[in-house]
Amino acid sequence: MEIFLSSLAILAGFLLLIWSADRFVIGASGIALNFGVSPLIIGLTIVGFGTSAPEMIVSGVAAYEGTPNLAVGNALGSNITNIALVLGVTALVTPLMVHSRILKREYPIMFSIMLLALALLWDGELSHLDGVILLSGMLFLIIFITFMGIKEKQQTHSSTDPLEEEFSEEIPKDMSTGMAFLWLFIGLVVLLISSRMLIWGAVNIAHNFGVSDLVIGLTIVAIGTSLPELAASITSALKGEHEIAIGNVIGSNMFNLLGVLGIPGVMTGAILDPNVLSRDYPVMIGLSILLFIFAYGFKGQGKVNRLEGGILLCCYIAYMFVIFEQSV
Secondary structure, eight states, rough: OHHHHHHHHHHHHHHHHHHHHHHHHHHHHHHHTTTTHHHIIIIIIIIHHHHHHHHHHHHHHHHTTTTTHHHHHHHHHHHHIIIIIIHHHHHHHHEEEEOOHHHHHHHHHHHHHHHHHHHTTTTEEEOOHHHHHHHHHHHHHHHHHHHHHHHHHHHHHSOSSSHHHHHOOOOOOOOOHHHHHHHHHHHHHHHHHHHHHHHHHHHHHHHHHOOHHHIIIIIHHHHHTTTHHHHHHHHHHHHTHHHHHHHHHHHHHIIIIIIIHHHHHTTTTOOOTIIIIIIHHHHHHHHHHHHHHHHHHHTEEEEEEEEHHHHHHHHHHHHHHHHHHHHH
């Protein structure tokens, strides 16, 4: 009976997470738009932050509940899932074209953040100082992206980048500020409630089957909290908005490493499971390099075709198999 209730809590938690994250982003985007913030800045900051909101809330709840390694697994597992599963499936549905200057600028930033987090975790511990550095990095990232977006806008004096045009089409128009604040509040409250349900169910199942918190974070929780990215990427790709499909993943991965890892560090700290550095982090870096090779377009326009999407998906299946083999 306990397993059934735990599974039900996980399922309900995932569904509510997806819905509330969407409401949170809509509310925040509506507020920003009403205060005169450009669609490009909203897309690069609020939307990127919002798609990582489930991971961040889950991370905070997990740390509060005394399972910080679940939060660490959620951060790394979500990044692996975003690249290998989300973009892999999306590219299989429709090949992804990449030609935005903004995305090509953000690839190096994502790699730099990965190296920074690796340096902080190299001693096998996520300390309070590490958490402060990571969260400070997230604040700096938001300021930097905002500044670069404004600078880009001033230089061009027009919406020449395809990413800005796609964000403009996606952001809700004609929403009153009061309604936007209401959706923001509802989204945040439901995010907290659904995260608590998810963590309760996941921890119960982990303890019943003797699976570590890290593995639960890398698999069940990571897949569930990445569902908003999967839905957003496939929907954007089918609309021909390929820049958003890849931009969501890049933005989410940066916020995951800075915010989702930083929160448990600041709250409780954590002694890392040895597999984090020997297995999971190398996989995340390897997949990021593979995506870079596929998508960057060294001799012209970049593209993630169906074959490359299939390769990414196969990598994810192989990774899940390794985790399963090492857990039994």
